[in-house]
């Protein structure tokens with residue numbers, strides 16, 4: 052599978068959530084390695100700042116396009132996919148990295164609980180809409196930023212929109228969406244097996260990023276307190292960059308990685324039946 056992968060140089064790499072944190076650090080490193088980047092952004096100001104940093108890292112001649120998208124909106128994800136398909140004949144790597152935790156329950160304009168919409172449904176929809184292009188570009192890779200926060204969680208199939216349960220300042224819900232990232236990767240790997248497309252996800256460690264800065268002064272203060280014990284964004288991006296770039300992972304698919312090693316996620320994250328069920332309900336939730 053995926054024979055002939057020589058790294059990201061001159062490859063089209065689409066990455067969500069590269070306006071800050073782990074995604075930006077990954078984009079900087081991928082630019083250094085010669086990738087042709089397309090980053091998504093919901094704010095022009097954040098995008099401009101990120102492009103400046105990516106160009107500074109990659110040097111003159113680095114290619115980085117910005118596509119506007121609010122991943123909280125399925126309509127915006129559909130428009131993003133259409134634009135990507137129109138612009139790029141090849142998509143070699145798709146990195147689903149954007150994500151957030153929300154301390155209180157919020158509902159999107161499309162009636163979906165926000166954390167689920169951004170962290171799970173957006174990558175699910177974007178990937179499925181780009182899948183034929185990824186297959187046509189094979190060898191190709193899908194890399195998704197998951198988290199160890201999936202541990203101890205289950206997919207609430209009887210309460211997908213978190214109408215009944217939204218406890219612990221959103222930590223539980225966030226963990227469910229990160230479990231969904233792993234199950235999505237498991238099922239995607241099955242569905243594309245033999246096509247030359249691989250699907251893997253990873254845990255970046257505890258990273259000093261912009262994460263959890265959207266939840267008020269108390270949570271921001273917590274992030275400041277744990278900062279000395281957290282990794283840099285560059286360190287947090289290492290496994291992402293490796294999964295996107297390294298020839299030696301060409302034959303790896305369906306995996307959950309920590310520090311460039313295949314790791315064993317929780318038992319519910321290995322449940323193939325739950326992965327199939329999640330895929331099917333996600334199709335229903337994202338149906339136009």
Ligand SMILES: NC(=O)c1ccc[n+]([C@@H]2O[C@H](COP(=O)([O-])OP(=O)(O)OC[C@H]3O[C@@H](n4cnc5c(N)ncnc54)[C@H](OP(=O)(O)O)[C@@H]3O)[C@@H](O)[C@H]2O)c1
Nearest residue numbers: 068070071072073121122123149150198257258260261262
């Ligand atoms: N930090 C950690 O310790 C940690 C640990 C495990 C997993 N993770 C995962 O790592 C990934 C990246 O997080 P991070 O730590 O780098 O956090 P971050 O610094 O807050 O970066 C999050 C990125 O996602 C984007 N984003 C969030 N909501 C969006 C939306 N509705 N539409 C479009 N873009 C959106 C942000 O865009 P803006 O610039 O517009 O805000 C930003 O580019 C997430 O999937 C997170 O779950 C983080």
